Amino acid sequence: MSLLTIEGLEVTFENLTGNVRxxxxxxxxxxxxxxxxxxxxxxxxxxxxxxxxxxxxxGNARLSGTILFNNRNLLQLNEREMASLRGKExxxxxxxxxxxxxxxxxxxxxxxxxxxxxxxxxxxxSLQEARSLLAQMKFEKPHSAVKMYPFEFSGGMNQRxxxxxxxxxxxxxxxxxxxxxxxxxxxxDEIIPLLxxxxxxxxxxxxxxxxxxxxxREISDRISVMYSGEIIEQASASVFFHKPLHPYSQGxxxxxxxxGFHPIPGHSPSMIDFIAGCQFHPRCSWANDRCxxxxxxxxxxxxxxxxxxxxxxx
Amino acid sequence: MIEVEKITKVFHNGWSRKQNQLVLDxxxxxxxxxxxxxxxxxxxxxxxxLGRVVAGLVKPSSGxxxxxxxxxxxxxxxxxxxxRRKVQMLFQDPQGSLNxxxxxxxxxxDVLNLIKIPFNRRREMIDDVFQVVGLSADFLTRYPSQLSGxxxxxxxxxxxxxxxxxxxxxxxxxxxxxxxxxxxxxNLLRELQQTHGLGYLFITHDxxxxxxxxxxxxxxxxxxxxxxxEDIHAR
Numbered sequence: 001m002s003l004l005t006i007e008g009l010e011v012t013f014e015n016l017t018g019n020v021r022x023x024x025x026x027x028x029x030x031x032x033x034x035x036x037x038x039x040x041x042x043x044x045x046x047x048x049x050x051x052x053x054x055x056x057x058x059g060n061a062r063l064s065g066t067i068l069f070n071n072r073n074l075l076q077l078n079e080r081e082m083a084s085l086r087g088k089e090x091x092x093x094x095x096x097x098x099x100x101x102x103x104x105x106x107x108x109x110x111x112x113x114x115x116x117x118x119x120x121x122x123x124x125x126s127l128q129e130a131r132s133l134l135a136q137m138k139f140e141k142p143h144s145a146v147k148m149y150p151f152e153f154s155g156g157m158n159q160r161x162x163x164x165x166x167x168x169x170x171x172x173x174x175x176x177x178x179x180x181x182x183x184x185x186x187x188x189d190e191i192i193p194l195l196x197x198x199x200x201x202x203x204x205x206x207x208x209x210x211x212x213x214x215x216x217r218e219i220s221d222r223i224s225v226m227y228s229g230e231i232i233e234q235a236s237a238s239v240f241f242h243k244p245l246h247p248y249s250q251g252x253x254x255x256x257x258x259x260g261f262h263p264i265p266g267h268s269p270s271m272i273d274f275i276a277g278c279q280f281h282p283r284c285s286w287a288n289d290r291c292x293x294x295x296x297x298x299x300x301x302x303x304x305x306x307x308x309x310x311x312x313x314x
Numbered sequence: 315m316i317e318v319e320k321i322t323k324v325f326h327n328g329w330s331r332k333q334n335q336l337v338l339d340x341x342x343x344x345x346x347x348x349x350x351x352x353x354x355x356x357x358x359x360x361x362x363x364l365g366r367v368v369a370g371l372v373k374p375s376s377g378x379x380x381x382x383x384x385x386x387x388x389x390x391x392x393x394x395x396x397x398r399r400k401v402q403m404l405f406q407d408p409q410g411s412l413n414x415x416x417x418x419x420x421x422x423x424d425v426l427n428l429i430k431i432p433f434n435r436r437r438e439m440i441d442d443v444f445q446v447v448g449l450s451a452d453f454l455t456r457y458p459s460q461l462s463g464x465x466x467x468x469x470x471x472x473x474x475x476x477x478x479x480x481x482x483x484x485x486x487x488x489x490x491x492x493x494x495x496x497x498x499x500x501n502l503l504r505e506l507q508q509t510h511g512l513g514y515l516f517i518t519h520d521x522x523x524x525x526x527x528x529x530x531x532x533x534x535x536x537x538x539x540x541x542x543x544e545d546i547h548a549r
Contacts, residue, residue: 041492041495042491183357185519185520185521186356255494257522258522264494
């Protein structure tokens with residue numbers, strides 16, 4: 001059963017310099033107890049999708065489409081209903097752990113916050129819960145950890161603190177927005193199994209947003225590839241890493257270290273001045289006249305969905 | 315050639331001696347022109363501190379750094395200015411190393427101003443380095459926030475190349491970038507090394523990247539540097 005269904009979501013930011021079409025007509029589903037990874041380059045609109053789900057976008061954003069979560073359209077809820085949902089049913093781990101925590105409150109206060117807000121626990125009890133959560137996140141001394149401030153922790157520790165507070169109320173959907181950005185390999189190997197384990201333990205689904213393909217390969221069940229505001233390929237993880245269909249996905253895998261650092265030529269396109277046809281055609285070695293004229297539709301090849309004319313069999 | 319000899323660095327964290335932290339303990343290595351020395355280690359181990367010592371930005375507690383046979387901490391002002399010009403540093407966060415309130419063009423002009431290049435020759439020099447790093451001239455009028463991470467990193471690299479350095483200290487130059495952009499920057503750095511004969515001190519925690527880039531690899535752990543492999547591949 002699908003927990004979250006996004007249909008035809010469009011997000012546009014109205015700016016003085018022009019309208020930025022950050023997300024264009026994307027549709028995706030996240031099923032119960034699965035890990036879905038959304039991968040793509042910086043600035044392709046991945047985080048905007050996460051913020052659209054939680055309605056955290058700034059005032060100049062215009063949204064259309066539907067986001068169904070447990071058969072409720074999140075785009076039609078008011079702020080109060082959304083606030084009761086955030087942290088309780090849908091939780092998010094933001095990128096940059098050191099900035100996501102408030103520097104003037106203790107770790108214990110911040111991890112205990114969901115309990116105070118959603119379950120009306122008092123200060124003492126919320127601290128107690130915070131301690132047990134931190135212990136689960138493999139903090140050696142949770143008693144002293146709750147009294148410390150974010151600047152006293154390393155990036156990896158702060159990341160674990162964020163995971164702890166996101167998992168506090170056993171959310172149905174956990175969104176992790178670049179949980180490994182800026183962490184070194186050793187810490188990634190520590191954080192990612194922890195995320196995976198927590199998902200299995202609390203039976204929630206994980207929506208992992210990342211540009212790190214190795215991380216996506218390690219824990220995700222399905223992969224969606226985003227390029228310039230569109231989802232261009234969706235496949236199960238095991239199939240995707242063996243047989244990517246879209247030329248962009250192939251390029252991404254080719255730039256991995258084990259495949260010899262072969263970069264995709266060119267830069268990602270501007271989100272303001274859109275080019276006609278397929279967004280990827282200026283960088284694609286397969287591009288023909290049709291790619292320059294028309295936008296490719298979605299083709300279904302053995303369970304993989306791909307937006308590329310190479311797979312047009314009709 | 316840059317020779318680093320018996321560098322020790324202690325950080326004093328509090329009033330008690332117990333809180334003194336020995337970050338670098340008797341570290342020696344040398345940087346050769348046209349070669350890359352890869353420096354590895356986990357985060358917080360002192361990789362960046364060592365890089366900053368080599369660039370002359372941090373004074374070590376003991377030990378010396380020699381640039382063409384001269385101790386950099388004993389240089390007179392003239393020599394020091396030349397040293398600072400010839401040894402440049404590229405930082406991890408490209409956005410943070412460019413002034414957000416200045417157009418790219420003005421950031422580059424600042425550098426040329428420092429080395430007293432006349433105004434009429436500047437545009438030509440900028441166009442040249444932009445060609446080398448693969449940027450088009452219309453980026454010049456933009457602000458750093460209007461560029462992507464990889465593009466900003468290219469601008470930062472262009473700014474360094476304007477000074478015609480001999481050595482570049484690369485402090486995690488690609489860890490804030492995407493995988494596909496990382497490959498672009500790494501290949502660009504290798505190309506520049508071949509054409510300009512630059513020597514690199516490449517600091518990273520990424521094993522694959524360091525294997526791809528380095529001639530010699532040193533691993534920093536508990537303050538000491540172990541040189542693991544010399545000339546791993548004759549590229």
